[in-house]
Amino acid sequence: QQQVKQSPQSLIVQKGGIPIINCAYENTAFDYFPWYQQFPGKGPALLIAIRPDVSEKKEGRFTISFNKSAKQFSLHIMDSQPGDSATYFCAASSNTGTASKLTFGTGTRLQVTL
């Protein structure tokens, strides 16, 4: 059972465009929603994260929108650049009091063209 569904699988946008990646979750116990960015040959790197007590979080050109009632969250990349071309993963976890256990989406391969 996949608990975090991510779409689209791949995305191509032009430089300056605003790619949007969507994720939906099922487990209402999730209370932490990070996004990871992965370049070829590298491990995933934490990009931005949100908790369900806020509906939006911005860090630089990256914004997370969170809809608790719909159990959905999305990543928006403003003024996208070719250097943003990477695979993006959403994830979710609940604080069980022990080491955090992240459940990942399947990833979105983003290509930003000139």
Next chain:
Amino acid sequence: ETGVTQTPRHLVMGMTNKKSLKCEQHLGHNAMYWYKQSAKKPLELMFVYSLEERVENNSVPSRFSPECPNSSHLFLHLHTLQPEDSALYLCASSQELGPNEQFFGPGTRLTVL
């Protein structure tokens, strides 16, 4: 060295070989993880160690054997693997009871012939 390091970066092994993957974190964390990343599949959590004790084992076949001798080092011992075990194996670390931020290493690309 900073962050999370993994060695080797690439490994090719036969089905009868025994090899080990090594992970070291330089972040002062006390929880470490092994993940398997295969094409078109979500990252699969394999093992979790918290304060050097294994707290998670996600039905991983016994041909994978983890070892965590201290909070900075994590090993994954491999033996009699199958071709379908070929994947990128990622190590991560975090601070237990912290903000759930996991920091990943670059991974070991494993090919089983």
